[in-house]
Amino acid sequence: MKKAGKEVQAKTETKAKAEAEVRTEAKAKAETKAETKAKKKTKIRKVHNFKWWRNLVAKFAIYFILICVGFVYLEPIFEIIAKTFMSPEDIVDPSITWVPKSLSLNNLKVASQVLKLRSTLTNTILWSGGLAVAQTLVSALTGYALSRYEFKFKGFWFVMIVLAFIIPTPVTMVPRLMMFVTAQEATAIQLIGTPIPQIAMAILGQGVYSTVLILIFYTAFNMIPRVLDEAAEIDGASSMKIFWFIVVRMSATTILIVFLFSLVWNWNETYITGTLLRGNIELMPSKLDMFNSEFEDMASAQGGAFRLNKAYKMAATLISISPLMILYLFVQKQFIQGIENTGITGE
Amino acid sequence: MAKKKENPGKKSAGGAQPEIKRTKSGRTKGYEKRQNRLGYAFMAPWILGFVIFTLFPFVATIYLSFCDVSTNVTGYAISFVGWKNYYTAFFRNVEFVPALLSFVEMVVPYTFVIIVVSFILAYLLNKIQVGKGLMRMIYFLPVIIMSGPVMSQILDRANETVQQAQGLYDGYDGVFILEMIRSYSPRIAMFMEGVFDQLTMILWFTGIPIVLFVSGLQRINVSLYEAAKIDMANEWQILWKITIPMIKPTALVATIFTIAQLGTYDTSAIYSLIKTATANTNGGFGFAATYSWIYCIIVLIVIGLAVLVFKDREPKRRDIW
Numbered sequence: 001m002k003k004a005g006k007e008v009q010a011k012t013e014t015k016a017k018a019e020a021e022v023r024t025e026a027k028a029k030a031e032t033k034a035e036t037k038a039k040k041k042t043k044i045r046k047v048h049n050f051k052w053w054r055n056l057v058a059k060f061a062i063y064f065i066l067i068c069v070g071f072v073y074l075e076p077i078f079e080i081i082a083k084t085f086m087s088p089e090d091i092v093d094p095s096i097t098w099v100p101k102s103l104s105l106n107n108l109k110v111a112s113q114v115l116k117l118r119s120t121l122t123n124t125i126l127w128s129g130g131l132a133v134a135q136t137l138v139s140a141l142t143g144y145a146l147s148r149y150e151f152k153f154k155g156f157w158f159v160m161i162v163l164a165f166i167i168p169t170p171v172t173m174v175p176r177l178m179m180f181v182t183a184q185e186a187t188a189i190q191l192i193g194t195p196i197p198q199i200a201m202a203i204l205g206q207g208v209y210s211t212v213l214i215l216i217f218y219t220a221f222n223m224i225p226r227v228l229d230e231a232a233e234i235d236g237a238s239s240m241k242i243f244w245f246i247v248v249r250m251s252a253t254t255i256l257i258v259f260l261f262s263l264v265w266n267w268n269e270t271y272i273t274g275t276l277l278r279g280n281i282e283l284m285p286s287k288l289d290m291f292n293s294e295f296e297d298m299a300s301a302q303g304g305a306f307r308l309n310k311a312y313k314m315a316a317t318l319i320s321i322s323p324l325m326i327l328y329l330f331v332q333k334q335f336i337q338g339i340e341n342t343g344i345t346g347e
Numbered sequence: 348m349a350k351k352k353e354n355p356g357k358k359s360a361g362g363a364q365p366e367i368k369r370t371k372s373g374r375t376k377g378y379e380k381r382q383n384r385l386g387y388a389f390m391a392p393w394i395l396g397f398v399i400f401t402l403f404p405f406v407a408t409i410y411l412s413f414c415d416v417s418t419n420v421t422g423y424a425i426s427f428v429g430w431k432n433y434y435t436a437f438f439r440n441v442e443f444v445p446a447l448l449s450f451v452e453m454v455v456p457y458t459f460v461i462i463v464v465s466f467i468l469a470y471l472l473n474k475i476q477v478g479k480g481l482m483r484m485i486y487f488l489p490v491i492i493m494s495g496p497v498m499s500q501i502l503d504r505a506n507e508t509v510q511q512a513q514g515l516y517d518g519y520d521g522v523f524i525l526e527m528i529r530s531y532s533p534r535i536a537m538f539m540e541g542v543f544d545q546l547t548m549i550l551w552f553t554g555i556p557i558v559l560f561v562s563g564l565q566r567i568n569v570s571l572y573e574a575a576k577i578d579m580a581n582e583w584q585i586l587w588k589i590t591i592p593m594i595k596p597t598a599l600v601a602t603i604f605t606i607a608q609l610g611t612y613d614t615s616a617i618y619s620l621i622k623t624a625t626a627n628t629n630g631g632f633g634f635a636a637t638y639s640w641i642y643c644i645i646v647l648i649v650i651g652l653a654v655l656v657f658k659d660r661e662p663k664r665r666d667i668w
Binding site: 058059062063065066069070072073074075076077080138141142144145146148149150151152154157160161164165166167168170171172173174175176177178179181182201203204205206210214239243264267268269270271274275285286288289313314317320321324325327328332333335336339340342 | 379382383385386387388389390392393394395396397399400401402403404405407408411416423468471472474475478480482483484485486487488489490491492493494495496497499500501546547550551555558559561562600603606607610618621622625632635636638639640642643646647650
């Protein structure tokens with residue numbers, strides 16, 4: 001029904017347009033005062049028509065540009081995926097760029113063997129998940145303090161939080177390392193090469209991009225009405241209770257966003273982890289970084305039957321990014337929303 | 348702010364205890380004390396961590412950059428040597444100055460290109476309705492998967508492609524427009540070649556700025572555009588007179604994000620230099636401190652420049668063209 005109605009409407013519109021054009025011609029010949037009203041109408045319609053065409057062309061151009069740029073973004077990922085499923089013959093064959101002749105899962109098999117997929121993946125998930133929990137907790141506390149209390153030197157601390165983001169990591173790394181080494185020797189507890197230093201840093205709010213997480217919480221908490229706090233306060237709730245039962249309960253989405261961002265950033269972080277953990281726990285990015293040498297080791301152990309080629313490395317890259325990509329597919333809206341929130345605060 | 352204004356009004360309207368002492372902002376002293384206490388209680392973990400793991404190391408780095416650090420049985424032996432490390436960094440070490448220059452050469456044009464490209468993309472994204480979410484999803488994807496090793500993978504790949512291309516037709520020689528630009532100024536042509544060589548890498552840094560710009564564009568009041576349209580302004584004029592001035596604060600945030608991201612992007616030459624110096628436990632720490640301190644100053648200068656560029660100035664009065 002609706003469709004039919006639309007068609008009828010469209011027909012009448014085209015008819016009206018045709019008529020209007022005929023009328024304009026007629027009017028050009030004989031302009032009378034009685035027809036001025038009709039003339040105005042046709043003029044408006046004509047302008048409208050013109051704009052409609054121009055808009056269509058503009059829209060087309062915009063989509064064209066956006067899709068082209070989108071392809072440039074995804075091109076490396078497409079290539080990684082394509083190369084992953086190619087057999088060694090396909091890789092050397094110059095006539096094949098995108099679609100492999102036969103689907104080969106061999107690359108994936110070899111790459112997952114070299115990466116020791118199962119243990120590395122569990123390690124990485126536990127590692128980044130644990131750090132993310134610590135970071136989320138402390139960022140929530142800090143964000144709550146900034147959003148709810150008017151303490152002295154608040155502005156100063158705000159600047160410091162931003163400064164902690166701007167200062168590049170290497171600047172603080174040498175003294176941090178020295179501190180941990182000194183502490184290790186003083187207490188005879190192994191610190192370097194264990195997760196302890198980074199967990200301590202995450203719990204005390206100095207993990208990867210902590211500032212961004214704090215700002216996400218700050219904006220989200222500001223959006224929760226204060227009336228609720230006041231009501232709870234009148235009913236005798238302590239500030240810890242208000243934080244836990246009102247603010248935390250009302251911002252489940254924000255907590256998820258912050259946790260996921262923290263997870264992803266800890267997953268991808270290599271500099272601090274490389275300096276403090278020194279590869280003692282096998283994590284995905286560092287494994288990928290050392291893929292060439294590990295592959296050589298394994299190949300020589302198995303009698304040198306395998307030769308390193310690009311496809312293996314591409315397969316390893318695909319394996320290492322696929323958990324994050326799957327995660328992103330499900331919660332991409334939340335990720336984008338989180339960054340939008342920091343933008344609002346930043347201004 | 349609203350709370351500040353409300354509170355004294357409420358109290359005076361109640362007016363039950365006029366003898367309570369008030370501070371300048373009109374609150375009771377007890378209230379302020381409580382706010383201070385609770386605020387600092389919740390901030391405590393962060394402040395503690397900041398002092399231990401950021402502020403102290405930051406100051407220590409400055410001190411260490413003037414020192415010679417060597418390991419002995421009891422720990423570290425630190426001896427003050429003055430400007431020696433700086434002298435070595437700038438005049439003896441053949442790698443440091445080129446690495447620093449290459450970083451500056453990377454960060455300044457990259458930031459510029461990233462901000463401009465992401466603004467254009469966000470502006471275009473804002474003009475469409477269908478497929479906007481999907482497009483934004485694609486543009487944001489690199490933020491999720493970008494890490495040092497993955498990036499170096501992609502860079503390797505890009506370099507290979509470029510080498511292949513060079514084998515065939517030697518880079519971009521023969522591209523008419525580029526040749527024109529080259530005859531005018533070889534430096535601009537070189538810059539453009541660099542941008543095109545690493546287009547994917549540059550684009551991968553635009554994920555966060557695009558999202559910031561899109562949300563910034565959506566927050567511009569529509570009535571401003573309507574007013575401009577009534578005054579017969581065309582799209583181009585609206586872009587320059589309304590959109591860009593209104594988007595400036597967002598642009599600053601996006602720039603800081605970008606520089607911070609580029610600054611922590613750990614495959615640059617200066618990072619590997621600092622890493623090797625840190626790995627050298629005997630006497631390397633002093634140099635590592637010096638390198639990273641100089642590096643930090645450079646990053647802060649670049650961010651300062653960005654702030655200067657995007658700072659709100661008094662609008663100049665000009666006739667509408």
